[in-house]
Amino acid sequence: MINPILQAKGQIAQIVDRAAAAAIAAGDLPDCPAGEYGIEIPADHSHGDFACNFAMAGARTYKMAPRKIADAIVAHAALEGTGFSRIEVAGPGFLNFFLDQSWFTGAVEAVLEEGARYGTTDLGQGKKVMVEFVSANPTGPMHLGNARGGALGDCLASVLRWAGYDVTREFYINDAGNQIEKFGKSLSARYMQIVLGDDAVVFPEDGYQGADIRVLAQQYIDEHGTGLEKESEELRSQALIDYALPKNIQKLKDDLAKYRIHYDVWFHESQLHEDGSVGRIIELLRSRGLTYEKDGAVWYKATAFGDEKDEVLVRANGNPTYFAADIAYHYNKFAVRGFDWVINVWGADHHGHVARLKGAMDAVGLDGSKLDVVLMQLVRLMRGGEVARMSKRTGKAITLADLLDEIPVDAARFFFNQREPNTHCEFDLELAVSESSQNPVYYVQYAHARICSILKSLAAEEISPRACTREELDLLQTEQERELVRFMATLPDVVNASVKALDSSKITKYCVELATLFHKFYNACHVKGEAEGLLQARLNLCLAVRQVLRNVLEMLGISAPESM
Known part of the structure; x- marks a missing residue:
């Protein structure tokens, strides 16, 4: 792994340290250690290729004017055999280093020698890092936030690998809890409307309104016929969930593959409930004295770890909350699978959950500082200078599939990575397809x-x-x-x-x-x-x-x- 900039900075440090020692030996500087100093790349290369603040950092220790310290360094600096042609003193005492031709020649040789490996570093030292991103609700299609999160997360995972980390990409499938129950009731209502007529069944107020729900219900009837209308609501909902959820998950996988995103792990939330992980994490918190009961529910003392209010772990009806499963999931990442660092890419609307979850990691005996969350802001699609709001296909919000039907994958991935995650993203559809x-x-x-x-x-x-x-x-x-x-x-x-x-x-x-x-x-x-x-x-x-x-x-x- 060749890093010409790091090598040049290392040479500067050697030149300066040796010059300081020579200046001390000659009596031009007092015999005492200098302070820590920095080496930077100036914006204007006419002032040097690198700048060093050794003189300013050592002024207090040496009890000398920075300019005089800098002059002493230049007088005793030996540049022969280095990648530098000269040093100049500027301003109050900056040491400006100018590269010689040998460095430029060596940099070209380094790129050609490293080839496809050029740019890799050993920053990560092989540490295990997981990047969890998108993790869209499997009850419906992916929206534009998922499209941005996918591009950001996938690129970040790639950059981590280039930096020497052992990277795992993960998608967390929320296939348990309230949203799946709502999914089943929505499917059941659409199924009954298809069989009995729209006026015969009232659709749940909080149900999923997307056209995809009716499509899935119709597909079930096309493949299996009717008959579920004779079953209980519970059995009908579960049968439709068992049919529709795998289809939705496969659609997520297909759309993401088209987007050039391939996960190492698809982790099911239901696994945490089935193998007892959620129950064990609640017991762990209880054994640490971090739970209490109130109004028939089990609460977690989140305020003990900096949160503004305590959180429910188990509802009065006995069902664990999403937060309980989230703690179990992240405990699994660190304690069970042994990741050294976990990075989640979330929408900005989850900002209040970040400190809460990091605190929960501390509460279960792990290190919450090893969990980082990238919060991304909203996406606004623009066409002809105006906001593009609706999908041509469904009349609803534009999905990832809609976007990839209209613009190349290259443009989508590039545009979503153009801005820092914490800034709003304006995506110009006309610019994305222009050849200019x-x-x-x-x-x-x-x-x-x-x-x-x-x-x-x-x-x-x-x-x-x-x-x-x-x-x-x-x-x-x-x-x-x-x-x-x-x-x-x-x-x-x-x-x-x-x-x-x-x-x-x-x-x-x-x-x-x-x-x-x-x-x-x-x-x-x-x-x-x-x-x-x-x-x-x-x-x-x-x-x-x-x-x-x-x-x-x-x-x-x-x-x-x-x-x-």
Whole structure:
């Protein structure tokens, strides 16, 4: 795993530390340890490729002006054999480091050497992490929030894998509890309306109103005929649940597969009830003195762990609540399956549940800080500058299936990953299908296709890329070439930053910027027609950019077309 930026920062630390020791030996600095200092990449590279605040950090310890400390470091710094050509002191005492050509050459070589692995890091050290996302209610189709959550969760899981984590993608199927009971009553009512007439049966006020419920009831009749109308409400509802729920779950799987999302685990909530996990978690809380009875229900002392109010675990009718099952589910993630880190992707309307669940993990003897929740805001679909509200197919809210009928999967996945999860997402349907530089996914994919086109054009003239010598790669000295190389070198750091912030939008922003820098290079620097050495150096640079684009698009689950 090669990280040119990390290597450069390590070299700077060595240069500064050795220069400080030499300055102390020469009597130019007092013999005492300096404070901790930082090394950053400035926004304006004319001020240096890296900036170090050693002088400011050491001013109090050395009891000297930062500028004087910085001058001492520069006077004793040895740059021979490093990737730096010079150091300058700026402002109150910043140490600005300028890379020499050997670093740029080495960065291109690193990308070509690492190939499909370039960008991977060892941040995760193989720790087991689960990303649970979408987990849509199986009583109906997936909505736009699920579409955004799917793209965010899947990309985040991919980035975690690139950062060296052992990643499991999981979908939690809520196939137990009140929503399934409501699902059964809704199916039963539609079934009875089909058999006896709409006016003969009153549909439940809180029932699921979607057209899909009637479709499922009709499909049952088409396959099995009538007869359930003679059974009790309970038996009829259960028979319809047993028929319809597997169909809905399979539809979830099919739609998500079309969206290029494939889970490692589909975990059924019903399993937690059937194997006694929910009962055991309630007993565990009781044994810790964290429950009490009130109004016939069993309550959990959530206020003991920072929540505003206590929560019901078992209702007065003896049925466990969803919260009880949620505690059991997360206990299973940590204590039973041994995940070191658990990440859930939820809608922002669940924000009040985050601290409650983290506190519950502490309550059962686990570490709630190892549970992180990514809260995502709502999606607003736009068409022609106006909000697109209704599905053309059903007249109801637009579903994931509707969206993928209208726009390419590449565009959906890219657009949903363009913004930080905690910001509202405006999705422009017309932009998503446009073939223009205004469409960011098209813009990025076109950069990849353009490189493939360069290679094909040269191949027609029997010119093929070959491995370059370091002397040939040293010819890549224009500002456009250096900017491109410098930016490619940041990918491992971007991967790590994306993981630390749990923000996959850093990846889409990275590839848009990389495409922009490549297009600038393409417009400023000729490949065809140059002398052999420079031609091959630029071809190698093109190959490196193509590789990085492929790697990043793979993280996003987006195709890298060779022609457009």
